[in-house]
Amino acid sequence: MTTTDGPTALVATLPGHYYTDQKIFEAEQERIFESDWICAARAADLRVAGDFRTVQVGRESVLIVLGRDGELRAFLNICRHRGARLCLAEQGTVRRSLQCPYHAWTYGLDGRLIAAPNLASLGSVDRTEYGLLPVRLRQWLGYLWVCLAAEPPSFEDTVIDAVTERLGTPAAVQRYRVEELALGRRISYDVAANWKLIVENFMECYHCATIHPELTEVLPEFAEGYAAQYYVGHGAEFAAEARGFTVDGRPGFDSLPDIAPDQDRRYYAATIRPQVFLNLVPDHVILHRMYPLSADRTLVECDWLYSTEVVESGADVSASVELFDRVNRQDFEACERCQPAMASRAYARGGVLVPVEHHIAEFHHWLTTRLGSDAC
Numbered sequence: 001m002t003t004t005d006g007p008t009a010l011v012a013t014l015p016g017h018y019y020t021d022q023k024i025f026e027a028e029q030e031r032i033f034e035s036d037w038i039c040a041a042r043a044a045d046l047r048v049a050g051d052f053r054t055v056q057v058g059r060e061s062v063l064i065v066l067g068r069d070g071e072l073r074a075f076l077n078i079c080r081h082r083g084a085r086l087c088l089a090e091q092g093t094v095r096r097s098l099q100c101p102y103h104a105w106t107y108g109l110d111g112r113l114i115a116a117p118n119l120a121s122l123g124s125v126d127r128t129e130y131g132l133l134p135v136r137l138r139q140w141l142g143y144l145w146v147c148l149a150a151e152p153p154s155f156e157d158t159v160i161d162a163v164t165e166r167l168g169t170p171a172a173v174q175r176y177r178v179e180e181l182a183l184g185r186r187i188s189y190d191v192a193a194n195w196k197l198i199v200e201n202f203m204e205c206y207h208c209a210t211i212h213p214e215l216t217e218v219l220p221e222f223a224e225g226y227a228a229q230y231y232v233g234h235g236a237e238f239a240a241e242a243r244g245f246t247v248d249g250r251p252g253f254d255s256l257p258d259i260a261p262d263q264d265r266r267y268y269a270a271t272i273r274p275q276v277f278l279n280l281v282p283d284h285v286i287l288h289r290m291y292p293l294s295a296d297r298t299l300v301e302c303d304w305l306y307s308t309e310v311v312e313s314g315a316d317v318s319a320s321v322e323l324f325d326r327v328n329r330q331d332f333e334a335c336e337r338c339q340p341a342m343a344s345r346a347y348a349r350g351g352v353l354v355p356v357e358h359h360i361a362e363f364h365h366w367l368t369t370r371l372g373s374d375a376c
Contacts, residue, residue, distance in 0.1 A: 043142055
């Protein structure tokens with residue numbers, strides 16, 4: 001959609017039990033989070049051989065490790081002996097191998113079983129057969145994406161096309177060269193709300209004039225209720241007096257070198273289903289990834305990415321971080337305000353979407369199609 005022409009009537013939302021029901025949450029874990037490509041970690045977080053990161057993907061703990069051969073690999077974080085969790089820390093470094101703390105079964109960084117107490121007395125044991133179970137892994141935009149499905153969907157047709165569909169052309173995101181940016185700040189938020197409430201909130205801006213005064217000062221068109229994602233290829237223009245995408249409009253940093261003139265002084269956003277929000281502004285990129293922990297709790301990890309020169313110089317990035325950190329906290333507070341009402345009889349049949357929120361209805365259609373009638 002490239003204009004504000006669109007639906008002119010109210011549209012029903014999902015019923016409240018979609019945000020509270022354990023059966024639906026488990027179906028989402030199985031049919032979405034354990035079936036789709038999930039953004040798990042930033043590649044630059046694993047720098048030397050033995051660096052690892054664990055992440056919750058659906059109902060599984062996934063272990064990503066950098067091998068001595070320079071290859072990044074992902075495995076289920078489960079010892080093949082008795083099922084103990086192999087790595088308990090969220091991140092860390094091992095010297096040469098991964099050892100289970102229960103019975104000391106030991107695995108190479110390539111996942112192969114290399115040692116276990118009394119293993120020699122068992123005769124010939126296929127050390128590959130009893131190695132760690134691999135998980136599919138791809139790199140894009142400097143992040144590591146994993147998929148638990150035995151036959152993953154096309155990465156190009158799902159992840160990459162989601163951004164292309166929103167921005168209109170693959171080159172639009174390529175110009176930001178996100179994979180070359182450096183991490184300036186990372187903030188994790190533990191949100192007492194269902195993951196779908198967070199997605200719905202991010203997709204619309206009907207609430208912006210109400211709860212985001214700092215954001216609408218920089219992006220005044222958001223006060224009209226039309227989110228950036230309402231349009232294909234559209235970026236919200238900075239206010240004339242705003243000199244940067246910062247909490248008070250103060251100057252930011254030099255624009256990233258390859259962005260097009262029509263991308264300067266504009267904000268673009270894209271949702272990559274099911275759990276990534278991509279925010280693009282001239283001098284930095286903000287990427288959110290969500291991990292549903294329960295029907296009413298979601299972990300959100302947010303990265304602020306800048307040019308390597310900005311980060312290595314020690315420049316103060318707090319003004320731009322503060323702007324979107326405030327937006328995040330305002331959004332998450334709103335989602336937490338809604339969550340208790342999802343179990344109320346007042347919301348048993350759901351609520352309504354106004355015309356400027358029509359794209360949320362598309363998200364609901366995608367969700368219910370993925371879940372199937374038996375889960376709802």
